[in-house]
Amino acid sequence: MAIRVDPENNETRALFDLADFSAQRVLEIGCGDGRLTWRYADGAAHVTAIDPFAEGITRAREELPRELQGRVEFHHIAFEDFAAASEPSTFDRAILSWSL
Amino acid sequence: MKYEGMVHALEEIQRLLRPDGCLIDIHPVLEAPLVEVYQGSRVLFVEPYPGYDYEEDLRQAEDALAQIVQRGPFVVERSGEFDLLTYGSSVAELRDFWAKAGAYDDSPKDEAVEGREAELYARVEEIMQAAGPGAEVALHERARIARLNPTVSPSARLMEGSHA
Numbered sequence: 001m002a003i004r005v006d007p008e009n010n011e012t013r014a015l016f017d018l019a020d021f022s023a024q025r026v027l028e029i030g031c032g033d034g035r036l037t038w039r040y041a042d043g044a045a046h047v048t049a050i051d052p053f054a055e056g057i058t059r060a061r062e063e064l065p066r067e068l069q070g071r072v073e074f075h076h077i078a079f080e081d082f083a084a085a086s087e088p089s090t091f092d093r094a095i096l097s098w099s100l
Numbered sequence: 101m102k103y104e105g106m107v108h109a110l111e112e113i114q115r116l117l118r119p120d121g122c123l124i125d126i127h128p129v130l131e132a133p134l135v136e137v138y139q140g141s142r143v144l145f146v147e148p149y150p151g152y153d154y155e156e157d158l159r160q161a162e163d164a165l166a167q168i169v170q171r172g173p174f175v176v177e178r179s180g181e182f183d184l185l186t187y188g189s190s191v192a193e194l195r196d197f198w199a200k201a202g203a204y205d206d207s208p209k210d211e212a213v214e215g216r217e218a219e220l221y222a223r224v225e226e227i228m229q230a231a232g233p234g235a236e237v238a239l240h241e242r243a244r245i246a247r248l249n250p251t252v253s254p255s256a257r258l259m260e261g262s263h264a
Contacts, residue, residue, distance in 0.1 A: 003197045004187040011126070011243070014182040018247040019124055027116060029109075032201065036126075055200070080105075083112040094113045096125040098243070100106055100161040 005035060012039045015095075024092040029079050030099025034060035041072050048091075052078040106164035114173040114250045123174065123248040125165065129181065130158050134240040137224055138187070139231050145224060149239065150216035151209075165246070172251055179246035187238045190228070191221045194237050 006012070015036075022043040031037050031049035033056040041047045049072065051057050057076040064072060075082065113123055132152035137145035168174050188194030228235040 003193060006184050007187070008183075008185065010182040011184050011245075014180055014243075014245045015124065015126075017180070018178055018245060019122055027113075029113075079109055079112070083109075083116060086116055088115045089118045090116050092118055092121045094117055094121070094123045096113075096123065096127070098126055098128070100109070100125060100127055100164065 011036065015040060019093055021093060025090065026093045026095065027091040028095045028097055030097045031060060031074065032056040032097070034063060034074065036095070036097050037072065038063075038065075041068055044071065044093075047072040048075065049073065050075045050077050050079065050082050052076070103160040103164055106161055107167055110164060110168040111173060114168075117250050119250060119252060121250065122177070123250070124245065125248060126243055126245045127161050128158060129242045129244050130155055130162070131242065133242075135220060135224060136185075136238045136240050137227050137231070137235060138238060139235045144231055144235065145227050146240075147220060150220055151213055153210070153213065165248075169248070174248040175251055177247045177249050179244065181242060181244050184241045184243055185238045186241075187236045189236055191225050191237055194239065195221070198239070 021040045023045045026040070026044045026047045028037055028047060028049040031051050032053075034049065037047060037049050037060065047068075049060065051060075051074075054076050057074050060074045064074070110123075117123065132148040135145070135147050135149050136143060169176055186194065186197070188197060224237055228237060
């Protein structure tokens with residue numbers, strides 16, 4: 001049997017209880033292997049998911065479903081470097097995913 | 101990330117967000133996660149995870165969030181808590197998963213903590229073997245989730261005032 005993370009969907013429910021992601025431009029900081037990304041990315045306009053650790057980003061890219069290609073990007077980068085290279089007022093939603 | 105870095109990161113997030121956007125912060129509460137054994141809906145074992153040594157980091161994260169709200173770039177609109185459980189069919193499977201998930205943590209492990217972890221995992225394995233098929237081990241974390249809305253910066257307020 002494989003590892004099951006949050007099969008009760010408690011995290012997803014809590015997330016959607018606080019924010020709507022439909023047609024939103026999302027920045028996820030600390031995305032790891034995309035575990036949380038897959039739960040909200042379907043309806044988002046675009047997702048930029050970043051993590052400073054290469055292993056998780058590699059797994060996330062490998063597991064990126066075809067239907068999300070072009071709308072979800074994973075970047076192996078530290079937040080400070082990402083922020084320094086980013087324009088202000090770019091995102092509708094930011095998620096600090098167990099990463100502060 | 102240390103406290104000052106956290107505060108700066110939150111300021112940067114505010115800069116990257118549109119004025120009508122929001123930040124969702126998810127982080128563990130200040131208590132040790134639990135190691136649990138289930139068989140169906142029956143709970144066979146519950147004990148705090150002995151490797152919980154990151155309370156100071158969590159406290160700094162809470163302080164950074166409080167500081168940023170007090171200073172004004174964000175206001176907390178709503179918050180709540182939820183339980184996140186990760187299940188494995190064996191201790192080895194769960195440990196392997198957590199080793200990969202925590203691969204970035206290169207801080208040296210305390211020998212005493214490692215000993216307590218090994219002892220706990222041995223007991224969990226015994227209980228799972230005795231329970232037979234269908235038993236699962238779980239790491240049970242409780243997390244806080246909050247929605248923070250950016251406030252209009254003082255300079256933007258001045259700009260708005262000048263256009264009024």
